Amino acid sequence: MPSREQVHNFAAGPSPLPTTVLEEASQGLLNYQDTGMGLCELSHRGKEFKAVIEGAEANLRQLLSIPDNYSVLFSQGGGTGQFSAVVLNLLSAHRLANPVPAEQFTPPPIDYVLTGSWSSKAYAESQRLVQPTFPNAPAFAAPRIAASSKASGWTRLPKRDEYNFSEDAAFVYYCENETINGIEFPSASNSSSDSAFPFDLVPDGVNIVADYSSSFISRKIPHIEKHAIIYAGAQKNLGPSGVTVLIIRNDLLVDTTAASKLFCVPPVPITYEYKILADNKSLYNTPPTFPIYVSALVLKHLLVEKGGLEGLEQTNKAKAELLYDTLDQAEQAGKVKCVVREKDARSWMNVTFTIEGGDDKEKAFLDGAEKRGFKQLKGHRSVGGIRASIYNAVTLESVKALCEYIQAFAKEN
Template identity: 40%
Template sequence: MPSRSDVHYFGAGPAPLPTAVLERAAGALLNYKDMGIGICEISHRSPEANQVLADAKQSLTTLLDIPDDYEILFLQSGGSGEFSAVVYHMVALWVERRRLRAEEDLRTAIADGKTEGGLEANVLARLKKEVEEELKLDYLVTGSWSLKASQEAARLVGSKHVNVALDAREANGGKFGAIPPESDWRLTPRIREGGSGSALVYYCDNETVDGVEFPSFPQCLETLPEDAVDNDPPLVVADMSSNFISRKVDVKKYAVIFGGAQKNVGNTGITIVIVHKSLLPPAARLASPDLLRQLNLPVGPVTLDWPTIAKNNSLYNTLPIFDVWVAGQVMGDLVQTFGAKKIAGQEDVSIQKAKLLYDALERYPQVYRIVPAKTVRSRMNICFRVCGGDADKEKAFLAGAEKSGLLGLKGHRSVGGIRASNYNAVPLEGAQKLAEYLESFARAQ
């Protein structure tokens, strides 16, 4: 039976965790801080649990330089749950902003005798028209996960309200693996009468299935057109589940960042959301459930309601404190390891590991074909085919890798092939060993 030190695991998620964290976790499960009970047994409302939350938030804030005007939330339901939560929240925010504007306009119009009838009825009629004609959610679809997010949005609010501003398959032979130039994106035009043209612009920063990663923040989302009236930037929402805390991020460019923990941060069970406080009460109001129902728009479950979670310090319902503790330990260790470099230190390591693997693959083009275009290759998920996708050759590759202690390399069931997930907990030694195996397998062909 192999020991933990004998293998290197490249699974896409749940992913490996640092051995040192797991060793501490084993002790914490039995007797947390000499309390005589394990961390899974303590109350989520205890002082100890609150300290776990505070420590995890502080480590994340330090790593990513998160400004004070952002809130950090811990929720359950995974990244897929946030596909829905994003829609519930951002649509309710869009509706409330439109309601306030309509109320102001119509109150004046009624007072001037330009509009007949009561204020409430006129506001509702205008909102129904605006929802019908103007409500849009922009999605940049560059892989399987952003596609699923856009499909969930369409399920919740109707496909006519979802603008797929980019479907990367259209420029890549019907398959994911490239990101077309921004000039080809079909973002909803902004409205000159104030307010965004769309309720959000959504993208997945790293696509695990297809090995595609945005090389940087999209330039077209950086600033407004020169003739725009509204000074607010586009409400950018990013799913960073699979490259979270792996590189520097300018948090200020985003309205919302979220990620499931089970790739780089911790074990399965929690999702982390970083949301700008201007989108939460008391700075912002959201449309009431009654109004949303009158407009035939969905009302989300309370456990996915960001204002509720924020108001209760992520403890509205029973949060799995052990999962938060693990994430906090991982992030705290990164703070200690890289010091003043913060997350840039981990970014350097991830680039080094990815380069080792891509260089090995590129040396043998007759054996290996890297799936995504070079300009968008993921540092986290290296996807490739062996001998043109020959089933027997790929089976032999996987069998040989397993004998060498290199596990979890089978590609996603939807696309096949080989996938080496190069998350933070994969050590440099693991990437080196895999690169050596790539070399030896190719030479044997």
């Protein structure tokens, strides 16, 4: 039976967490801060958990330099829950900002930027939610594609001249890092790239929503202040599955019941209303206390042990560069092929490639990897191939070891 030290875990999510954090969490699970009770056995309204959730928020604010006019919320339902919640809440916000009589109300467009499977799923959910509830009634909104790189098989990002934003959209939506194909918008330090998200092309006043599920706290968020909402399922860089973090501009914390009284908006389930969550400091109903606790420990660890966001960014850049350089060399030798063809669209978190020579060679690669302790390298079931996810808790040493294996495999095959 291998120990944690003998394994290099490249899982796409849920993914590895720092060992020291898990050790502290296991202690807290049994006896939290000498209370004689485990963290999961304490009330979410008690002083202990209050300190946990408030500490998590404060550390996240510091780590990401979140502006004061944004709220930080801990929600449930995963990234997929937010595909729905952003539509419902932002259509209410749009309706309240346009309080004309129902007969004069025009359902707004919603602009989606499609760069892979997750943004496509978010778009599909939006289309589903805006369906009229009666025959001949108008749809609640008109989701549309403002840009898409589907024609490339999700191997590149749209370029600036391929975007076509509406003037009056309820919001613009994009996914910062597409976990399955391994496509990510260029980093803040590469913001002049033609593939960078074109914030300046979005018409003034239009809200921008970003899914950061698989790139959260891996590096600086370009133009955090230009976003209306940034959200992330926790189970990659932050903590265990079960908690979703939202960074939301305060003017979007709207009363969705008041919006529904104006008609023309879909109803919002109470636990998905951002204002309810914010008014109750993420404790409207029982939150997932253990995932929040572990996330709080991870945030402290990232600030204290890992040099904050700057330190994380440097290490993550070094890991990604090393792995892509190794793959590019193996590709030149005809042994592997990187999925994402444009270098500035390559994800720092999810590195995708295929093994040349067919299924047998891929199996040989994966079998050899397994024997050497490289785990969970198989690509997503919808696309196959290989995916090495190198989130914050994956060390540079693990990436170096994987690179050595890729080099040895390329030599021997």
